[in-house]
Amino acid sequence: MEKPIIYWIRRDFRIDNNPALKFAIDTEQPIIPVFIRDEFVDSLGSAPKWRLELGLECLAQKYKTYGLDIIFKTGSADKVLTELINETNADKVVWGRTYLPPLNDRDTKIKSLLKQKGIMAKSFPGHLLFEPWSVSPKSSDFFKVYTPFWKTTRHKDPLGSIIKVTQIRSSNQQPKSENLKNWGLGEGMSTGASIVHQHVRLGEKAAKERLDWFIANKVMHYSSSRDIPSLDGTSGLSENLSLGEISPIECWNAGVQALEAGHDDAEIFLKELVWREFAYHLAYHTPRILDQNWRQEWDSFPWNTNENDEKVLLWKQGRTGVPFVDAAMRELYVTGRMHNRGRMIVASFLTKHLMTHWKIGLKWFENCLIDWDPASNAMGWQWSAGSGPDATPYFRVFNPNTQLEKFDKENIYRNMWLAEFSGKNSKNALSFFDAIPKKWKLKPDMEYPESIVDLSEGRTLALEAYKNRQF
DNA sequence: TTTTGAGTTGTTCGA
């Protein structure tokens, strides 16, 4: 019986432009694709876990068209892979790297364990444009500032080339698979699932089509339209990038082509892709960014750390009485995403006006975002809070009302998400009330609340605290 | 080693 190769599916939910899968195909051995529900899958936040299930269903269908079934298994990865090797007599295991601890350390151990058994174990790039260790400054170990990182990467060729797959060789052996539907990955979502579902862009094909559409219609206006939250002016591909339903290299190449075709704004799109890289670069070199203050002196800052604080709850519910903040928080709840400008504003509001620890915000995002990415989420929150690697002047406090004036002058975004303003005119605004838990006891005809903080007072208090900090 | 220049995303005030 011919020995098969095991392809371990990680964050590369695609067929094309997938170096690990390509390697497997090139061995000409039969391929057994496996997805393992390990402790790291179980520990995902509600929305990312739910989105993972959708992504897996879609991917399984795609594999079916090539005549392959994904094998679903639960357990620690070393144990599952070992059993699968024994069962199938496979002699190779390949997967795409995910770079961040603790997964990275786990993978290193598995690699040496498999090699000890005489199995070829190989990991591949594919999740990023560049390996985090392959970009470094001349005078230190790694970059702590974005702009020099960008200057270094902009003229660097990303890893790998375009890969198109036409066939995949399946295996005659059919190892026992669990049923994905029985895993209940979507259970944490409860009432909101059917509503968020309407806003999901699912799978490799849809992601590619979106990229084409974005490059054909939007990238040329990107520098200005990406800042307007009422417009569909961004690529919106973060959701697909997070599961690897599209390759970042494909996005990069499309951006480069647009730039070469004379659309200068495409460079800003490339810069955004590089922000994602920068987040991984930082997390790879300083893993503490994921769950501790990157600048450790911030440990003594007097954040509010009470998760059950009344104002924190109102922030989560989009009931702070500050329209831009509430609109963005409701957009998050209904769509599982939030416009980038909204992310900055709600983060600034939580960490500065409400003086609340960024970890509380990070955790909420981790539960609500279908495009959740551990590296980007942590970098963004720490940047907003001021504890991160960017030298953010402490006096930089977003005023949500000034922001509304600048980026939503006609109140389009506000009315899109706040039924208290738009009445029955906005389907989106109303759907928020169907998505939320009943126990929140919120109704669309309720009166819009008074602001929970006086914005200028909140700003002053935050500035005071930042000024008086003990470091 | 030392020096120099630069650093995602802002707000407010007063001329």
Added chain:
DNA sequence: GTCGAACAACTCAAA
């Protein structure tokens, strides 16, 4: 309404 200055001072990258 528009525009420039002030808001401080520090870390990082490169020469």
